[in-house]
Amino acid sequence: MRFLHAADIHLGTTFRSRPEVGRRLQDALRLSFEDLATVAVERQVDFVLIAGDLFEASRAENLSLTVRAAVAGVFKRLDEAGIPTFVAPGNHDPMTPAGVYREMTWPEGVTIFDSAGPRSVAIETTSPKATIHSVAHTSAATTTNLVERIRGDDDGRFHIGLVHCNVQDYAGSSQDENYAPCQRSDLVGRGIHYWALGHIHAPGVVIESEHPPMVAAYCGCLCGLGYGDLGPRGCTLVTVDEDLTIHREFAPIGRIRWELLERELGPEDDVDAVQTAVRRHVESLGLGDRLCCLRVRLTGRTRLFGRHDDEEWREHAEVLRDELGLLDLEFDRQLRPVVSMDDYADQPHILGELIRTYREMTAAGEGVEASALADVLGEESLRFPEADPRKMDAEEVGRYRRRVLDRAMDVLVDAFVRESS
Numbered sequence: 001m002r003f004l005h006a007a008d009i010h011l012g013t014t015f016r017s018r019p020e021v022g023r024r025l026q027d028a029l030r031l032s033f034e035d036l037a038t039v040a041v042e043r044q045v046d047f048v049l050i051a052g053d054l055f056e057a058s059r060a061e062n063l064s065l066t067v068r069a070a071v072a073g074v075f076k077r078l079d080e081a082g083i084p085t086f087v088a089p090g091n092h093d094p095m096t097p098a099g100v101y102r103e104m105t106w107p108e109g110v111t112i113f114d115s116a117g118p119r120s121v122a123i124e125t126t127s128p129k130a131t132i133h134s135v136a137h138t139s140a141a142t143t144t145n146l147v148e149r150i151r152g153d154d155d156g157r158f159h160i161g162l163v164h165c166n167v168q169d170y171a172g173s174s175q176d177e178n179y180a181p182c183q184r185s186d187l188v189g190r191g192i193h194y195w196a197l198g199h200i201h202a203p204g205v206v207i208e209s210e211h212p213p214m215v216a217a218y219c220g221c222l223c224g225l226g227y228g229d230l231g232p233r234g235c236t237l238v239t240v241d242e243d244l245t246i247h248r249e250f251a252p253i254g255r256i257r258w259e260l261l262e263r264e265l266g267p268e269d270d271v272d273a274v275q276t277a278v279r280r281h282v283e284s285l286g287l288g289d290r291l292c293c294l295r296v297r298l299t300g301r302t303r304l305f306g307r308h309d310d311e312e313w314r315e316h317a318e319v320l321r322d323e324l325g326l327l328d329l330e331f332d333r334q335l336r337p338v339v340s341m342d343d344y345a346d347q348p349h350i351l352g353e354l355i356r357t358y359r360e361m362t363a364a365g366e367g368v369e370a371s372a373l374a375d376v377l378g379e380e381s382l383r384f385p386e387a388d389p390r391k392m393d394a395e396e397v398g399r400y401r402r403r404v405l406d407r408a409m410d411v412l413v414d415a416f417v418r419e420s421s
């Protein structure tokens with residue numbers, strides 16, 4: 001038995017913050033959704049699951065005619081191919097009386113789980129036969145645990161829990177209370193073999209066990225929607241053997257790639273070095289005909305600091321973007337000047353004074369003499385959020401103070417130098 005697990009497609013997203021390329025992003029998102037049907041038919045799956053947030057908004061009036069036509073087309077194609085589809089409304093597209101799921105018409109083969117009460121549907125697939133259990137979000141904020149409402153069975157069938165929820169103690173998740181919060185332990189011992197989860201945009205496995213066979217996984221968003229969704233995105237092709245062994249395969253359907261290249265520049269690096277790094281990175285991505293928006297974050301102390309103005313960097317980005325066939329390329333410059341304390345240490349101004357004090361405090365070596373910083377700041381002010389010196393031994397306190405002091409000096413020197421240049 002084989003099925004596709006997809007979620008968080010967010011059809012109708014307008015990409016309004018990127019008006020120049022918004023239209024192309026919209027088209028790519030819609031085409032990614034159409035690819036879902038293509039993959040389902042090509043891989044001859046028994047059924048398709050959509051674990052919530054199929055739509056970006058709960059009202060159909062927000063959907064363009066093109067998107068509506070695409071939705072109708074995809075579900076019709078699946079229906080005609082004899083592939084049933086199961087949809088569990090999420091927090092973006094909750095099941096409400098005037099919501100998108102009631103306003104649109106659905107082919108016979110599409111099941112929309114339309115209530116917050118659980119519902120189970122048995123399907124006559126190839127062996128093992130499957131039963132799908134699901135619940136809907138009925139408002140944009142659901143603070144109840146929806147997972148707790150679902151229960152499978154030990155009847156030889158393969159039981160699937162289809163839920164849009166936030167597994168709070170899963171590493172890729174958040175503490176949000178408004179998106180059907182639950183814990184990993186809630187997913188265990190409910191007679192469910194596969195939890196098809198939606199909500200978290202990065203694909204990832206929440207729980208995996210062999211005996212008994214059980215997987216709980218987020219398939220991630222079908223197509224990246226912004227720089228929060230870095231890397232390849234798509235859906236999961238799940239194959240289940242007769243003995244209920246579960247195999248998963250990632251299908252990289254998303255036609256938009258959001259990528260971040262972080263590069264620390266050295267003092268001698270110039271624009272050529274940046275170009276080379278970008279070219280290499282783009283080559284390594286294997287984009288094919290996907291659209292790619294690339295953010296290049298430049299850090300480090302370099303002579304490039306302050307050398308080119310924003311306009312020049314923008315032009316530079318455009319040239320590189322066109323050369324590499326990217327949809328968008330932006331530089332996020334967090335560069336700092338090349339500064340040596342030696343250049344200022346002897347001077348009769350406040351920066352020289354600061355550097356001399358700093359050197360006196362750190363003359364003893366690795367740590368900072370316990371009294372030195374405490375004299376200046378007072379003990380209480382040393383309780384920074386990241387560490388409490390009262391819980392450290394004297395040596396740790398010294399090293400910790402030294403780290404704080406070094407960081408503070410770094411920032412101070414930058415600030416004075418920038419101010420005077």
Ligand SMILES: [Mn+2]
Binds near residue numbers: 090179
């Ligand atoms: Mn969601």
